Amino acid sequence: xxxxxxxxxxxxxxxAVDHPKELAxxxxxxxxxxxxxxxxxxxxxxxxxxxIAPVEIEEIATFYTFVYREPVGKYxxxxxxxxxxxxxxxxxxxxxxxxxxxxRAGETTDDGLFTLxxxxxxxxxxxxxxxxxxxxxxxxxTVESLDAVIDRLKTEHTPTD
Ligand code: FES
Numbered sequence: 001x002x003x004x005x006x007x008x009x010x011x012x013x014x015x016a017v018d019h020p021k022e023l024a025x026x027x028x029x030x031x032x033x034x035x036x037x038x039x040x041x042x043x044x045x046x047x048x049x050x051x052i053a054p055v056e057i058e059e060i061a062t063f064y065t066f067v068y069r070e071p072v073g074k075y076x077x078x079x080x081x082x083x084x085x086x087x088x089x090x091x092x093x094x095x096x097x098x099x100x101x102x103x104r105a106g107e108t109t110d111d112g113l114f115t116l117x118x119x120x121x122x123x124x125x126x127x128x129x130x131x132x133x134x135x136x137x138x139x140x141x142t143v144e145s146l147d148a149v150i151d152r153l154k155t156e157h158t159p160t161d
Contacts (some may be wrong), residue, residue, distance in 0.1 A: 037068040078119035090129040
């Protein structure tokens, strides 16, 4: 069940456009922010709000890297694995990240802090090897700069966040 305020905001936004489906991604992101990921309930809610079938929401969701259909950690790390980043050492970066976090691609740390997901070119090839954490770009990465970012995020984290 959505908070009334969010429900009303989404209804207002949708009512303001001619073709509600064009807001599908915005609605999915809003629901994902509320639920933590795009839960089955969120898919149903998005479909209801937009007046389309849940399967259409599922189809749209599969196209978007940043829509998560499974639970993710507080920090979602997308390491670019496309060609330019690979040429500049993204495999070393990803290997180091996996060892440092103790997880493999597609997994979340036991403390729920980090999820590691590969991603195709994120448009920051001039900063290769690059990654996004919660959609903020980092790069060009080195093992040292990566350690600094992860250590800072771990330090900043408090259980009440
Ligand atoms: S190839 Fe990695 S950001 Fe473009």
